[in-house]
Amino acid sequence: MRFLSCLALLPGALAAPALDFTSYIAPRNNANSSLTGYLGVFFLGDAPNVYFYQSSGNNAASMNPLNGGNPVITPTLGSKGVRDPSIITSKTDSKYYIIGTDLDIAKTTWDIAQRNGSRSIFVWESTDLVTWTKERLIEVEDASAGMVWAPSAVYDEQKGQYLVHWASKFYGADDPGHTGAPSAIKLRYAYTTDFTTFSAPADYIDYSPTNVIDLEFLSLGNNAYARFVKDESAKTVFTEISTDGLFGKWTRPQGEGSIIESGVEGPAVYWDNEVEGKAHLLLDHYGADGYRPYESVDVEGGVWKPSDRTAWPANLRHGSVLPVTQAQVDALSAAWA
DSSP states (O other): OOSOSSSEEOTTOTTOOOOOGGGTSOOOOOOOTTEEEEEEEEEETTEEEEEEEEOSTTOTTOOEESGGGOOSBOOOSTTSOEEEEEEEEOSSSSOEEEEEEEOOGGGSOHHHHHHSOOOEEEEEEESSSSOOEEEEEEEOSOTTBSOOEEEEEEEETTTTEEEEEEEEOBOOTTOTTOOSOOOOOEEEEEEESSSSSOOOOEEEEOOTTSOEEEEEEEEEETTEEEEEEEETTTTEEEEEEESSOTTSOOBOTTOTTEESEESOEEEEEEEOSSSTTOEEEEEEETTTTEEEEEEEEETTTTEEEEOOOTTOOSOOEEEEEEEEEHHHHHHHHHHHO
16 A cells, blocks of 8 residues: 555654643634535646535545536636646635646756746635635746645734745746756745735745755644655655644654655645534545545554545545535535535
């Protein structure tokens, strides 16, 4: 099996003790009886559009295509291709946002896409999850960046704004054509309240010489977070925990070098609607059948196991999942069934 029981450890890390984060992370209240399903937004490999899927009731490890399996959003700007869509419920206005990578790999090569790719992120917005408007490309990096990949966002409760993050690599001022050796890929960030105006970007995770991409967060309450990152050098996904905010000290709960899975990317994480303390994680097996679901009742301890995939479709690629109410389920079904 590919799955490495609980967490796989690199050589030399087997003796590392698990840290008891539960002793100082306040209890959460993620279970919510008003939430009756899950909306998934994904792209489908060689089809770089936004596809909507809906769970079978509150089965978090199920997804069924909406709109007859056709895209709900088809880009018209930039490369006219979007990957890695992330759906966000705004806490700063009464809107939802979908943001994503401006890339149609069929029109370029991976080398060119990393050296002279788009430095912008796609944005769409909605007030009801059904109608998506105001498509725009927002440039977030300057000409020294080779690309902007996998943008997503987390709400910073302390700042009252969204921390938007993405992966980029950079070239020196003496290499305007980006023909030489770049920096390692770093995770960058900027703040926004409206997904139109952004603060100046800065480094968020720089693990040079290791390349890191595909960052996602799960709020644990009381200013504590779990974050999930792909080590692009090793092709693994790992988790880290902070108990003192988004810019606190981050530690791998099963010890340095611990991972959740290898040969995967695009982590997407969300709480269970019904079971307190249970979370779900999607990992994109990009060399195989795309997203597969995992689950945990010990996020702080870094313990994850594969979920039952009986109701899970193949070939979903890097995206995100939003818990939804019955009214939202009904509206989505009516519009896109």
